[in-house]
Amino acid sequence: xxxxxxxxxxxxxxxxxxxxxxxxxxxxxxxxxxxxxxxxxxxxxxxxxxxxxxxxxxxxxxxxxxxxxxxxxxxxxxxxxxxxxxxxxxxxxxxxxxxxxxxxxxxxxxxxxx
Amino acid sequence: xxxxxxxxxxxxxxxxxxxxxxxxxxxxxxxxxxxxxxxxxxxxxxxxxxxxxxxxxxxxxxxxxxxxxxxxxxxxxxxxxxxxxxxxxxxxxxxxxxxxxxxxxxxxxxxxxx
Numbered sequence: 419x420x421x422x423x424x425x426x427x428x429x430x431x432x433x434x435x436x437x438x439x440x441x442x443x444x445x446x447x448x449x450x451x452x453x454x455x456x457x458x459x460x461x462x463x464x465x466x467x468x469x470x471x472x473x474x475x476x477x478x479x480x481x482x483x484x485x486x487x488x489x490x491x492x493x494x495x496x497x498x499x500x501x502x503x504x505x506x507x508x509x510x511x512x513x514x515x516x517x518x519x520x521x522x523x524x525x526x527x528x529x530x531x532x
Numbered sequence: 533x534x535x536x537x538x539x540x541x542x543x544x545x546x547x548x549x550x551x552x553x554x555x556x557x558x559x560x561x562x563x564x565x566x567x568x569x570x571x572x573x574x575x576x577x578x579x580x581x582x583x584x585x586x587x588x589x590x591x592x593x594x595x596x597x598x599x600x601x602x603x604x605x606x607x608x609x610x611x612x613x614x615x616x617x618x619x620x621x622x623x624x625x626x627x628x629x630x631x632x633x634x635x636x637x638x639x640x641x642x643x644x645x646x
Contacts, residue, residue: 452634459639461536461622462622462624464635507575524573
């Protein structure tokens with residue numbers, strides 16, 4: 419079945435550091451890929467998405483490129499801020515099944531220190 | 533404000549109690565979802581409703597009973613829960629249940645079963 423593996427946290431960085439959170443997936447079909455972010459005390463929010471190979475999703479300075487050859491969708495940001503502290507979830511949605519089979523990773527907690 | 537409102541934000545209940553979680557969305561979406569978020573585990577999809585019909589039930593114990601009276605409201609009725617049911621319960625909605633239609637989450641109900 420489909421699965422998502424993302425790097426274990428927690429991740430702690432200093433402000434203005436470069437961020438990478440790794441995400442790899444397995445899927446039987448042609449999935450869409452997503453990053454969701456959960457700020458303290460809130461639900462998940464869509465951060466960015468990519469629907470086909472080589473697409474790059476971007477939002478709020480974050481980027482992720484859909485790499486079919488490596489089945490990866492790593493999240494990157496060039497210069498993080500304290501306000502980026504949150505839990506980040508990688509997810510995939512399989513074309514065959516739709517949101518009924520949206521599969522999430524376990525989440526990576528990110529803390530940015532001033 | 534995400535457009536998806538969940539009440540209550542926090543709930544403490546004994547194992548013999550009956551309670552209900554409520555979710556409301558006024559985004560005009562056709563699909564609604566219940567997820568369970570437990571520490572260090574991927575989000576677990578519990579139920580999906582599309583156009584007020586249940587389309588997914590992921591082997592959830594019968595002590596959890598969903599209800600979707602209309603496309604804007606979703607309930608999760610709880611009875612005779614176990615301590616391991618303590619978690620954050622997230623409601624989400626989407627325009628439709630297709631594979632690249634992102635989810636809009638509420639802030640969740642933090643449930644503690646004593």
